[in-house]
Amino acid sequence: MENERFDLEDVLRRASDAPRALTPSEIEGLLAIEDEDGMGRLFAAAHSVKVRRCGMGVAARGLVEAGNMCAKDCLYCGIRKSNSAVRRYALSADEIVSAAEEAKSLDYASLVIQSGEIEGEAHTRFIEEVLRRIAPLGLGVTLSLGEQTEETYARWRAAGAERYLLRIETSSPALYARLHPADCSWERRVECLRALRRTGYQVGTGVMCALPGQTHADLAADILFYADLDVDMIGMGPYIPHPDTPLAVEAADWNAAAALALGLKMIAVTRLYLHDVNIAAATALQALAEDGRERGVMAGANVIMPNVTAVAHRRDYSLYANKPCCDETAALCRGCLDRRLAAVGEHLLYGKRGDSPHYHRRTRDD
Ligand code: SAM
Numbered sequence: 163m164e165n166e167r168f169d170l171e172d173v174l175r176r177a178s179d180a181p182r183a184l185t186p187s188e189i190e191g192l193l194a195i196e197d198e199d200g201m202g203r204l205f206a207a208a209h210s211v212k213v214r215r216c217g218m219g220v221a222a223r224g225l226v227e228a229g230n231m232c233a234k235d236c237l238y239c240g241i242r243k244s245n246s247a248v249r250r251y252a253l254s255a256d257e258i259v260s261a262a263e264e265a266k267s268l269d270y271a272s273l274v275i276q277s278g279e280i281e282g283e284a285h286t287r288f289i290e291e292v293l294r295r296i297a298p299l300g301l302g303v304t305l306s307l308g309e310q311t312e313e314t315y316a317r318w319r320a321a322g323a324e325r326y327l328l329r330i331e332t333s334s335p336a337l338y339a340r341l342h343p344a345d346c347s348w349e350r351r352v353e354c355l356r357a358l359r360r361t362g363y364q365v366g367t368g369v370m371c372a373l374p375g376q377t378h379a380d381l382a383a384d385i386l387f388y389a390d391l392d393v394d395m396i397g398m399g400p401y402i403p404h405p406d407t408p409l410a411v412e413a414a415d416w417n418a419a420a421a422l423a424l425g426l427k428m429i430a431v432t433r434l435y436l437h438d439v440n441i442a443a444a445t446a447l448q449a450l451a452e453d454g455r456e457r458g459v460m461a462g463a464n465v466i467m468p469n470v471t472a473v474a475h476r477r478d479y480s481l482y483a484n485k486p487c488c489d490e491t492a493a494l495c496r497g498c499l500d501r502r503l504a505a506v507g508e509h510l511l512y513g514k515r516g517d518s519p520h521y522h523r524r525t526r527d528d
Pocket of ligand 1: 238239240241276277278279306307308309327328329331369370399400401402403404446481482
């Protein structure tokens with residue numbers, strides 16, 4: 163990026179006026195902003211695009227962490243299969259249904275079911291059963307259950323799931339290879355995203371930022387990747403080292419304040435580039451600062467995922483160090499979130515499913 167040619171006011175005005183209006187080097191330039199004034203102007207522009215394209219308010223999804231068994235050995239993840247310090251658990255169908263009922267009683271109209279990665283007929287059937295049992299609650303259901311066959315995605319869609327979140331983690335195959343063992347394939351992940359689109363889901367993806375060895379150019383390419391895949395939802399957040407993982411050793415230069423700032427800038431620039439997608443303020447932001455999620459909303463996010471998993475299991479689903487809200491019940495979390503959002507002039511949208519405006523637009527135009 164040639165700084166002398168970078169006119170922030172002009173870039174923000176063009177990006178606010180229309181989606182996909184920035185060049186790769188302008189995206190990179192926005193991600194490189196470090197001064198408080200520049201970041202403040204970036205976040206304000208992104209928040210106002212969020213309000214214009216998605217409305218005031220923040221959609222809520224109750225998050226169920228359904229289990230931490232995982233067949234994968236991702237080098238950054240606290241629940242990777244080789245981490246023998248983890249106490250493994252898997253919620254029963256009854257426990258997942260109760261968490262969904264809890265979400266419904268708190269007036270969250272949407273639910274996310276996430277877990278470590280398990281493939282196979284027994285698991286596919288288990289999730290189908292869960293989906294059929296929660297269908298009468300009328301919640302908008304997102305699954306985040308990793309890579310599966312297209313047939314499995316289709317069966318879960320038929321059983322009632324409407325949205326699927328599968329992070330690509332990074333759009334750079336070379337960086338992906340440094341973060342994963344050899345049996346993980348970046349290409350398969352992309353193929354899974356395409357299969358999800360073919361199967362009729364609202365499709366979400368995302369990346370981690372502040373990874374060792376990651377550059378602003380990599381992150382700019384990530385935003386262009388979201389646009390190329392024409393995704394409906396983005397769930398991305400800062401990488402946070404977990405002490406029992408191999409990648410933590412390479413993260414000596416990692417810095418919480420810089421990771422938080424980068425996480426917020428990624429939200430803002432993605433909002434300015436894509437305009438009408440759903441963007442979640444990830445829990446990882448809150449692990450870095452108590453007000454991290456509200457700051458995510460003020461930087462352009464329009465979705466928050468309060469945890470509705472039984473408190474007894476929260477600590478066992480630790481993807482990274484310093485996971486927040488491990489001891490608060492779902493009802494306490496709701497009150498806390500209400501106060502926190504009110505303090506920044508925003509609010510949770512109770513009783514609203516909060517589908518992606520982009521999904522509605524693209525399916526209407528198809
Ligand atoms: N197994 C599913 C999958 O692969 O999509 C979902 C569960 S996986 C644990 C959810 C997400 O956690 C991953 O996509 C990854 O981006 C994130 N994650 C894992 N370890 C992390 C870390 N140390 N810091 C931040 N995010 C992390």
